[in-house]
């Protein structure tokens with residue numbers, strides 16, 4: 142095994158003029174000051190009925206590579222949450238947050254309006270389904286939104302609506318689609334310093350996930366009673382997509398974004414512009430990634446494990462990159478864009494971090510083993526604090542290499558969870574994390 146260190150061996154830190162907000166200490170409201178600072182509060186989603194909706198025919202469109210044994214996946218997820226709690230993090234469950242949010246009348250109306258869209262259900266069924274959903278207790282409505290509903294289940298609740306759309310469905314077809322990728326709470330929203338991006342999702346199976354987060358952040362008292370910035374317009378952003386798996390909060394006013402299968406350059410520019418306008422960040426480094434499923438998000442190929450170290454997939458190579466900074470021009474900052482050739486990728490990230498070089502941790506393996514471990518989320522580490530991470534147990538070479546490099550690794554079982562192509566970082570949406 143070798144440790145690859147880019148540029149030189151020295152570790153002298155450069156002083157970087159970070160924004161005042163990037164330094165803001167942890168307080169009770171949401172604030173994510175870095176990628177590796179102490180994790181204080183995190184949103185997760187325990188896999189549920191929505192995963193029972195996967196079949197060999199639907200799994201592909203629902204973005205899973207295999208069916209999960211749901212009970213075992215729940216046990217694995219419980220162990221993941223246990224490690225988070227042991228590390229002192231406050232673990233918030235997405236379905237509980239949504240249930241509590243739905244008790245606020247405006248939130249309920251918002252979720253119903255956006256879920257029962259005429260364009261999806263047709264003008265005949267949409268109002269009837271909306272009415273049925275509105276008559277449900279909060280927890281049942283949350284369950285319907287996340288787990289979906291088949292025609293058979295619908296007919297157990299009500300008489301068949303007079304609708305061509307519903308009539309044309311077979312009994313076990315889904316009337317309301319499930320949201321199985323809510324498991325990966327990282328993606329549909331992401332907190333960056335003192336604000337949040339509720340993301341317009343690239344894949345049709347994930348678009349409705351943004352409704353859940355939009356409602357929670359706007360109306361759940363935990364979030365609605367504090368002030369924070371908006372880095373996106375969520376559902377209405379169209380092609381300007383950003384997904385949280387592509388966004389690494391480097392710390393001290395710097396952000397690293399992967400332009401992947403999911404995140405577009407338009408999305409990156411908008412994120413940068415809004416961060417700069419509020420003075421919450423002043424450097425965004427964007428990497429131009431291959432657009433492919435195995436590299437769907439940046440955090441599937443590289444994650445940060447301490448203030449200067451990243452675990453990185455051997456097959457990633459180096460990528461063209463851009464450094465975006467604000468060019469002050471009156472009130473509205475313009476974007477100053479500097480492009481870098483592939484060989485400068487690590488140097489561009491190091492510069493944004495104010496470091497002479499990064500420590501790139503890439504275990505030495507044959508190419509096939511490296512590809513297998515990347516596919517199994519070996520590079521998807523979730524930091525609990527600098528130098529302490531959670532990974533799946535199914536990637537032993539990456540885990541051993543991290544340990545040999547001085548990183549404390551907490552392994553959690555990933556035999557079932559890993560079938561959704563997301564690891565510990567993907568399954569977490571930090572809402573409070575210390576700066577470093």
Ligand SMILES: NC(=[NH2+])NCCC[C@H](N)C(=O)O
Pocket residue numbers: 203204205322325327328347385386387437438440441561562563564566567
């Ligand atoms: N941050 C991540 N890498 N998330 C992984 C998401 C996996 C999910 N099945 C999808 O395809 O969207």
